[in-house]
Amino acid sequence: MTADEKSANARRWSRESATAFGRAIGARTAVAVLAVTALSLSLRFFALGSRAFHWDEARVGYWILRYAENGIWEYHAVIHGPFVYHVNKYLFQLFGASDFVARAPVAVVSGLLPLTAWLFRERLNRVEMVTVGLFFAANPIVLYYSRFMRNDVLLAAFMVYALAFYVRLFDTRKPRYLYAGTLMLALAFTTKENVLVYVVTWAGAAVLLLDHRLQLVAGTDDRKQFLREQARETWTALWHGRWGLHLVFGLLFFFAVVVFFYAPRSRGIPEPGLWKAFSNPGMFPAVIEEATVGSWESFMGKWGEGNQKSYLDTFESLGGVLRRSSLALLVLAGVGFLTDRYVGDKPRDLVAFTFYWGFVSIIGYPVIVENAFPWEVIHAVVPLAIPAGVGLAILVRWGSESVTDGDAVSATLAALLVLLVAGQVAATAASTTYMHPADQYLDEGASERNALVQYGQPAEGIQPTLQRVRYAVTNNDGTDVLYYGSDFYVADESENDRWAAGGGWYDRLPIPWYTEMYGAEVDSTDDVQAVGSNPPPVVVARAGDRDVVAQQLDGYRAFEEGLTLWGSETVFFVDEDALPPEQRAQRGAVS
Template sequence: MKYIRNYFHIREISKLTRIEWLLYCCLFTVALLLRIYDLDARAMHHDESLHAYYSWELYQGSGLTHNPMLHGPLQMQLTSLIFFLFGDTDVTARILYVAAGTILVILPIFFRDLLGKHGAIMVSILLSISPSMVYFSRFARNDILMAVFTFGMVITMWKYLVSGNKKNLYLMSALLALSFSTKENAYLLVGTLGLYLTLSSIHESWPRKNYRDQFPNLSYPRLVFGYALMTFKTLRNSVYTHPHSRAFTVLIVLISLTLPQWSAFTGIFQETILLRWSNIILVSGEGASNIGMPTHGGKLLAFLVVFSLIVGSMYIGYKWHWKTWWKCAVIFYLIWLSAYTTFFTNIFNGVQSGIWQSLGYWIVQQGEARGGQPTHYYLTLIPIYEYLPAIFSVLASLYFLKHRTKFNLFLIYWTVITLFLYTIASEKMPWLLVNISLPLIVLSGKFLGDLFSKSSFKSKPNLNQCMIYFVPTISLIIAFSVTKYSSNLHPIPRVFAATIMLSLFLAGFVLVVRFIQRYETHILVKYLYAGFATILLLLTIRTTIYTNFVNSDIPIEMLVYTQTSPDLLQINNKIKTLYVKPATDNEPLIIIDQTNGFTWPWSWYLRNYTNVKYPKLQSESYEPHEQASIVVVHSSNHLAADKALSKNYKKVGKIPHRWWFPEHTYRDLNAINLVTKLTDTKHWNIFLEYWLFRKGVGKSIGSEDAYIYTSNTFPNIDFVGDSYRE
């Protein structure tokens, strides 16, 4: 029992005080309620229905073959287990992600020694109420799973760097395998941590000399060359140093275990002068039957690459510390193989798709730039949803750059490099905000914890402290009021008001930073921060509630992106009410036009009905069929359907099948019109109206529509979709 407690860091829990126990229990309860309440109220998103349906097929005994379009197979396997235990419903299809999001909230307990007692609590608070974390904990996508594994890897990495306990390497190996079995941004995670560990290893081995002082007359090009040479020698010395530094040890584990997973990365060279002449295809492009896989002569080259990297990884492990490495490798590959082969039921195809196609497919997709979002996409999302950790992360960076420790600098590095990588990646999606928000929350939570741990709020606040506490709230109210009033004035007063407020904000920020740097331990500074954090916390809670319980499937939220409309859920609920137990004799015929992917989410919703047809209808003609209970037709085909179905069916009307946020509202943003918007309170008011009340975008919601036809005996359905466009 003692061994298990030490192995899983349960001793960290034993250090908690009674107040901490109470706080974490409350946070756990709040997090769980926010994530599980009314979980089936939102219509199943297209991606959710795919994940749920293939999980259901596995649960039904049809097996599971890894498809890189759906990312790693782990989420489907775990969801199928949940279906086996609790049945298949919309709630159970999402319960895995609820559990992951709730677990994420309590992980800071195991990081308490580095975050600090107060810092760990602050991180847990921010994780529990984060709009994006809550939303994607209620969403059947694997991003929240990746957040858990990412945070777990960061924790175990630092546990090893501090203690040197090899058990942390074994835990990291397991988390690494789970990450690669979940989603391909595991490659970005390995790159992020690997770069940090490389820099840390170089720093630890770097000779403590100032070469600039030693060679004052050395030209800058020669100095740069000299430093580059020193860096190479330092890194080489790190390799041959025994025992290795802890940072270099973790780096070896990361590189050696994941080296074969990078095999498909060689596909980026197939269009270069190195391979173009040979016509070798290492990653097949769009239109191929097996996107991301090698073909013809490329198969042999791919095999040689994979084999070489496997041998190379084993050689690295052997030269490093074989007794430790083989244990890490067994843990990693046992989990990885179990996931990609669906517990060894699909060994050959599972291994080749996992080790090559999982990366190869997404190399191809980077060229497609799915979503086509602008570079500033996340810089638009963050101020709308994660403004609290974003603002305090900026302040934290300034504070921690002055109070430098390895851990504080790592948090800054992790935050900056993560935002940078996801910004330059060609595919930008709202669910990827989870990966950006996590380091923002940890950095800002650590900062707030450090700040409040150094002061006492036990004594009764005096008048000055109360005034300072309410300064941020009063300032925001004044700014909102001036913006609202001046937005209706002529352009010149609007520009004047905006310029004055911008100047005041900038001056206030500079003064606050200077004041904090000089009087950082002053109690008034703590009250100023506490007041600012309180108002932002309340606004964040409001944002979380509106995003997750009011507008959860309405694309007036940028976070919603492209979403199945609630009208489909209305139809599905009506079908389930009318036909509770479908039988082969009297089961209704349901026709779903599969044009442009309309099969989803119906395949999930109607999975238990056997008399469902998915024809691909035409706009010119409509093929007759037997009398159906309900017919769903893509809007491009409705004219032909009108003629064919007018006699025997009721035309219920047009509904949005899937709809999306009006992207023109932010796509055209650039440096020039940003300055224009910042210097006019009319644009300030437009942003505030959206930020606070989500006004101004409803009429511009885009959609792909369907026409609904029902039998004359089918009850009427009250559709609500178009009401949100008013």
């Protein structure tokens, strides 16, 4: 073999080895991302149905059950977008209604968030992909509300999916990513009305990225030339290439998804409905108008005025939630953004874009939110997970390089910082999500408030009483549950069959979700004498009415529970004979 042949073979071997090594690194990174995703899903599905439904979960869950039964649905901005209504309706019909099944869509959508790191593989290195995935998986507030049937995590997750697919579109120029991203964007529009804030935030971040580009161009004339070239390339791609047609199809696809979800359903009533329109095509214009113009009017009627409360008070409240749940993420997001912008050769668009998105959400949400509820900070935390992952990867790299260089002090310091971050995130997540998911405080001394639990969460311990109600309902004919008192009274219980419910129905929450799920026949009265005339197996009253109701009942046991974290103590009177056999005591007076 000649020297030239040996040299050629050596170069070929080097190229093949480098390719094989790159594939091996990529494969290991993909396995790591999949492992983080499996962890993310496991954290969300573990004991998913153990916490009793929150007031808001129960309200929406009840309307889904009613929709599944009567086939009637229309958009109301006060109860947010249609995604969970339509998805959970079919899940309930397939698997039966339960707390677990109701929360499953949110758990799945958010649990898969770490996979988006793989779509960013042209923009993140292999360590960053894993660390970004870990923040998506285990951030305490994202984890807590990923186990909650609300739209906020769904909205944030769908927008990250949309961004990931659109970034992949720019990296590969493959049209399939345009349609995948558009689907995610359309689904985001079916979750919650503040998706419009995301659109504005994205537009602002894009302008700042354009400014980055202009700053890299030397002089004024060069910048003008740069803008002209960008405009010319865009025009050529749209009108002389294939992308114009793809954009048109993508836009039509977007509106088709939105119309499908927002179109009213009207089985059994003389109003326009989506499924009716397929047998009567002349109805489609009315259905489309209601799904678009009608939905927009409903949205503006409810949310068009923004926050009417003090900005500083709202900012302080939401800031407190951020500090308690995501301090490490906030600090590392700043580290990741600043290091990427000022230390590297060239700032990365993805890191800057997501940092701007999250930062503006922190300062902007106190302007627009109606109430400073803890779930609002999700809209800042989720995008900041990306620069935070970059910041954590810097610590990991620092430690790794220190070990290689034999710098024991730096390696130890880096390891301690990583362990501190991991320990803080893990401890907070374990305490708030698993140990105290429905407690006002995180300690026995009631000194450390649980910032993630909102007031509408039933106090810990209500589940056994709900199971007693379920057993009583299952083994009874006729009226199963009777509410007593002005707080709970509804003159005509049929008013509760369609939104909105009547009278004191809302003060009953979360009980209506459970009684509807159990198939209970419910009635109410504000006449205490009517309670004792022919009492059903379960009577529900406020704790303040306990004594007067007890006088009307014989052989009932009383179980006092909080329907919210405080101030809503309610007594469930259950007939001794209607209790499970192992819980029955000797029949006698109410205890």
